[in-house]
Amino acid sequence: MPHLIKRVSRLLTAHLDVQLLLVTALLMAVSLVVIFSGSNQNLLRVSSQMINMLVAFAVMYAFANIPPHFLMRIALPLYVFGVMLLVCVALFGDIVNGARRWLHVGVTRIQPSEIMKIAVPLMLAWYFDRYAKSLRFTNHIVAAALLFIPVGLVVRQPDLGTAMLISAAGCYVLFLAGLSWRIIIGLAVAGAASLPLLWSIMHDYQRQRILTLIDPSQDPLGAGYHTIQSTIAVGSGGILGKGWLQGTQTHLDFIPERTTDFIFAVYSEEFGLLGNVLLLLLFMLMIARGMVITANAPTLFTRLFGGAITLTFFTYAFVNMGMVSGILPVVGVPLPLISYGGTSLVTICLGLGILMSIQTHKKLVQS
């Protein structure tokens, strides 16, 4: 009997990665603690996030058990589907807050740009894997096109934040696929040179965000308000923080979106520099594990896709913390595994599941 139980449990957990699981659990624990504080001790919010976590674990478990070659198969259809949805959005999307981002599907609305965060790196990884044997310059051109079609559509919505995240994920794939340094440097220079052009096509509110970042005090009660208040929260936290549930910025309503995008301000105010360092270490552990898995991945596809996923975690964490601490403009990026909200949690856990799948399906591929 014990032998049977052991075998069954080994079978069930065969595709889980203990280290990733451990870091994830730790981050989620932190998340619940901070959401409790940020929601002014609202247990309903905490329990609702716990349900989100259960769902996210289920998704993670499911994807951990899906072999990577199955993902290769859905790469192209998912990408085409996603682009089609984006076109639909551009044609008949709902306008919310002045941006056309949402698409009505039956009873609910979806935001197709979210799908592209996964679909674009998946597609590119598949593409490079497919043409790996005969990689030419034209392949990079095609890859660039594959990247910029959806990014362009998202920019048009306009949703600069998401567009940046999608292109970041795509660029990671290009970079890891061995895009020559000459082109990278050339693009960087061209990018810098095109900044004025970019500025000219930006919407007013986008320019405002960037101007506000440079000098938040210009508009202390308007666009700069969030940045100023969250920076004050972080700075007033000091080395040890004000203590759990003791943040004045948090509890007197000065921080906006306290459980979602700006949850890091709450954390930082109450747990201080020490807490921040701990959080950075947890994220680095997670990323490091992702890097190790990726480095040892068996195929080009898994290497590229795994690397892109890992670096995307970094991007989210960096952009969010940078925004809260006032060095990046305010974009709607949640802090991975910490911010309240089902969508982002499920997306991150989906990525973690894929990493686990890559790690645990290695032997199958090699054999």
Added chain:
Amino acid sequence: MPELIINPGVEIRNSKFELYQFRMRLAIASGFVMFMFFLLFVRFFYLQVIQHEHYDTLAEANRISIASIVPNRGIIVDSAGVLLATNYSAYTLEIMPHKVDDIEALIDQLATVVEITPKDRRRFKKLTEESKSFESLPIRNRLSDEEIARFAANRYRFPGVEINARLFRQYPQGEVFSHVVGHIGRINQRELDNLVESGLDANYRGTDYIGKVGLEQSYETQLHGTTGVEEVEVDSGGRAVRTLSRSAPVSGNNLVLKLDAKLQEAVYRAFGNNRGALVAIEPSTGGVLAFVSRPGFDPNLFVDGIDPQNWRELNESIDRPMLNRALAGTYPPGSTFKPFMALAALFYGKRRPEQAISDPGGFQFGNHFFRDDKVGGHGAVDMYKSIVVSCDTYYYMLANDLGIDNIAKFMGQFGFGSRTGIDITGESAGILPSQAWKMKRFRQKWYAGETISVGIGQGYNTYTPLQLAHAIAAIANDGVMYRPHIVDYVENIVTRGRTVVEPQPLRKIDIQPEHLQVVKNALVGVNKEGTGARAFAGAPYVSAGKTGTAQVIAIKQGEKYVESRVAERHRDHALFVAYAPADAPRIALAVIVENAGFGARAAAPIARQVFDYYLLGKQPTPIRVDKDNNDASPD
């Protein structure tokens, strides 16, 4: 993977190279991640360690709002405790102009919820023009409970509008005390600048009102009190969450006046419909017993900003109700100047009391004949008679003998031509003419002929009723002068401690007692057998007085020309100075009734009523000036 089998060596080599290249790239990416996280760490370190104090202060400032608690303004009562200025609390509807884009539209909307009259709108407009920035301004005062409820239900529609409970100043005695008590009004920019300059602005945080005139102004520092401070923790919406610390405000001190409200009112009523002023002083202390300037105005109109229409009416009225006649109105003293001239004559040795002149009905000086009132003259006139019958010729000659500078020097001792130092501001100094004065004022030398009319209180010299009362009180008090004061004592309402406004002897006038007695006897004679006899007939006390009539060069007439009234306004002013009881004076007064003719007819009866009330407790009746009656004895 068929290629793998066909060309295994190449693929493996490629694969190994590719793996190596990939891992290199991965390492670079890892380095990038480390570097970026390090940047974050640097940022955190900067914010949380290096700049921690700065942001801590900001967070504190964020959550702590310093709210001022305005102290209750001290009240003002008369000597018997009758309220002259008090506070009541009421609700106001206030707009914060800086939070509202279109104020007109907002007021239109508000008018659908609470009643807003055109008068309210005009007043509000005036307030916005005069206001300091960022203060909320009342659009409506004294909201009813129903209006408060209706606004509360619609509150969400009106951002930038709020209901506040405020203390309002009220002057229950209205116009009777308007020129003594004065009034408060909203602090204007100039007053704010003054407060900042004197370092008092902190104590006025949250205070909207300040004393503008009268006692409200001169005792502002006593009345205002000390502003309390409350540290309140607020959320980002500015709502108070809890109180962190609180230092209670200290209420302003109360003023208890020397004035008697009943006497004041009696005097005010005694004037009937006449314009004029009366100042009554307690000679032995300088305490002001009555201080009337008529017409007055309703000071309550000014408390929360007067509306333009009332303001115009008060300003343009031909009666000039805003002028404090007792304090700032200057009138020629007329014959009330004669007793002082007589004292000067004795002082300089120019006349002996019994020395008589012959009055031919006037005095010839050069080409000009200065006429006496009485055609044919008074015959032989000594000093006593000169005062009792008010002989002009006697004083024409005397003035000529004394010379203007001697007169000026002597009269200066009685306070003529200088401010008395009474405890309300806005006092006029009057004019005590001298050679130096004329040179300074007109850049002309003094002509000897000009001295002669000064002798009977005409010419250049003009004084305020207060100065006249002050001077006659000096005679009543045997030459010892006290600074006149309206406030008896200042009461600290917490400790109940009293700060008495001490009678301050200004000076002892340099005159011989026997000289003074001559004049005092003559003044008693005036009321017994002279020009004041009719007014004081049958009085059970002995009083002293002197009538006067001042020709109207008068109050400047800046108003519109109203023909029917002009003639009346060119009539002489009636004056009377008096004190009683004659042997131990308890009250001295000066009264002027504008354009009322002879002093004996219009002014002396008021003095009689005041004395009757003050000494006997007899209620006064308004006097009537019979305009066609010209038979009164000349003064």
